[in-house]
Amino acid sequence: MKNISQTNSNNFAEPISTQIYPLGTLNTLSKKEIARLSQATDEVGMILRQCALAVLNSGEQGDDAESMLEKYKNFSLQVHEVNRGIHLDLKDAPECAFVDGKMIRGIRELLSAVIRDITYFHCEIKNESDYDDKNPSFISNSVFEILRNANILNSQIEPNLVVCWGGHSIPRGEYDYSKTVGYQLGLRGLDICTGCGPGAMKGPMKGATFGRAKQRTLPGRYIGVTEPSIIAAESPNPIVNQLVILPDIEKRLEAFVRIAHGIIIFPGGAGTAEEILYLLGILLQPENENLQLPMIFTGPASSKDYFQKIDDFLNFTLGNEATKRYKIIIDDPTEVARHMNYRISEVKDSRITNNESFYFNWNLKIPNEFQIPFDPTHEAMSSIELNRSLPKDILAxxxxxxxxGIVAGNIKANGIQRIREFGPFEIHGELELMKAIDSLLNYFVQQGRMKMASSNYIPCYTIKKV
Structure with missing residues (x-):
């Protein structure tokens, strides 16, 4: 690796320019793929740059994508073919990605994952003759192919993958609790998958590392699943050892539920509510009625009121058919891990009985409403039909x-820009339902769950209770 610049004469860190070879699971690129990357459209070039910058900024605190992009506005990345495959030219990269002028190995691996996934989607999947981003079968196959290309799918591993969801902006007590749950999961040999960011996405991974170390079963799998518009606001935490970038939030969510053998949900904000509603909406499908996918809500004693608020909201909007699909366990990490481990054994038995693969749940029915990418423009947000007379899965x-949309307005660069230009999103619907949504969102704001700098949080939405 050739280092061009490192620090200035006053010993203050400066952005670094360097050349590196990829490391990890990046497959060798063909001449055609390299040519396509070199001639990338503005859209692909922007996605590649943003994801690469987020990975190079891994471990740094913050959830403001615009600030990070502005701080490193001169950063650039180019892919070049050489006799040993490819190398990456980085200009003005974040100094936190380097130690003594050399890129940290884990960050180098994650950077290679960025090139791999962006290349695969834009150069392979989007160029397929039957490409159709509104066809459910094509979408699910695309998710499968991206995961397979990233070596996430392993037919030799029995069911043991626990997806953990929760907020990036959480108090220390909730973070420590998520770490303790992770420790108990690690003691039982369970692998962890999260959204790869900080907070409740980092805690379980860190705890599981200690649990596995005690059992001498290191390293374990710490899978981070993300997408381009959110990775800049939630850069991968340092424990992630397998990163995969899906093209959009809907495919990211589908990847989670297809590979999960169980799901644990810690306290969070609007993003966690989105994940809960996505999963419950799918589980409300009649075809998924007998599907084995354990779902646990958990947190320390201090979060008891939080889960009561979530449970009340779900019961009010989706009813008992939804609330019976999850179990709430408060302040008992050992019981969470025991229950999950036992339920995953049931998942294994069910997969065997139904001749279903362990590594990707093809039998899960995901309707179009949950697969078609939703672009949260002001018009789209104000047009969402919100009425409890709708079928429960459609309402979900x-x-x-x-x-x-609220997540986009809070932390995604394009969402923040839209709010700046056109003001808050307007959300319309049935009066009592609007009151319930407003109450839940106000609770998130009061608890500081919207953004890391929540003390001066200005809502990106307006609830129209008329």
Whole structure:
């Protein structure tokens, strides 16, 4: 690796320019793929740059994508073919990615994952003759192919993957609790998959590392699943050892539920509510009625009121058919891990009985409403139909879009820009339902769950209770 610049004469860190070879699971690129990357459209070039910058900024605190992009506005990345495959030219890269002028190995691996996934989607999947981003079968196959290309799918591993969801902006007590749950999961040999960011996405991975170390079963799998518009605001935490970038939030969510053998949900904000509504909306499908996918809500004693608020909201909007699909366990990490481990054994038995693969749940029915990418423009947000007379799965899908739009307005660069230009999103619907949504969102704001700098949080939405 050739280092061009490192620090200035006053010993203050400066952005670094360097050349590196990829490391990890990046497959060798063909001449055609390299040519396509070199001639990338503005869209692909922007996605590649943003994801690469987020990975190079791994471990740094913050959830403001615009600030990070502005701080490193001169950063650039180019892919070049050489006799040993490819090398990456980095200009003005974040100094936190280097130690003594050399890129940290884990970050180098994650950077290679960025090139791999962006290349695969834009150069392979989007160029297939039957490409159709509105066809459910094509979408699910695309998710499968991206995961397979990233070596996430392993037919030799029995069911042991626990997806953990929760907020990036959480108090220390909740973070420590998520770490303790992870420790108990690690003691039982369970692998962890999260959204790869900080907070409740980092805690379980860190705890599981200690649990596995005690059992001498290191390293374990710490899978981070993300997408381009959110990775800049939630850069991968340092424990992630397998990163995969899906093209959009809907495919990211589908990847989670297809590879999960069980799901644990810690306290969070609008993003966690979006994930809960996505999963419950799918589980409400009649075809998924007998599907084995354990779902646990858990947190320390201090979060008891939080889960009561979530449970009340879900009961009010989706009813008992939804609330019976999850179990709430408060302040008992050992019981969470025991229950999950036992339920995953049931998942294994069910997969064997139904002749289903362990590594990707093809039998899960995911309707179009949950697969078609939702672009949260002001018009789209104000047009979402919100009424409890809707079928429960449709209401869940529409509520998911509401929270997805709020996440975009809070932390995604394009969403922040839209709010700046046109003001807050307007959300319309049935009066009592609007009151329930407003109450839940106000609770998130009061608890500081919207952004890391929540003390001066200005809502990106307006609830129209008319």
């Amino acid at each position: 899908a529409n509520l998911r879009k509401v929270f997805s």
